[in-house]
Amino acid sequence: MRLIFSRATVLAFLCCANSVWAGAADALSNFVGYTIIATKTIDSFIDKGKAKKDGFEGCDHDRVIVFTDGTSVTCRTYSYTYSYRPTAVILGKQVTFQGRQVTLLKLIVEDSIYDIGGN
Secondary structure, three states, rough: OOOOOOOOHHHHHHHHHHHHOOOHHHHHHHHHHOEEEEEEEEEEEEEEOEEEOOOOOOOHHHHHHHHEEOEEEEEEOEOOOEEEOEEEEEEEEEEEEEEEEEEEEEEEOOEEEEEEEEO
16 A cells, blocks of 8 residues: 655644654753663552552552553652553663762653652
């Protein structure tokens, strides 16, 4: 099957694509030195020792985010959002702090970015 697009269709697509990526350079400049460690699906979260299985509700300090593979991370910041089993991207960056190697971790879910720690 061969698809044929008019010039107007291609131009319309390119215009829309440019508006989506217009702020990408500014957003990505905050992640210089970070590496994508993993992409995972969020299964549930745990607040104050109580498991919640009704979706992802953003981060709250010390909330544990549990992934479908059984691994987890701990939130270090607060921001509310709701999604049902969203895909998460985990980024990491090695830095030296007070003479020790430390890994800074970020969790990206949809258009939100969270500081996290490993478990």
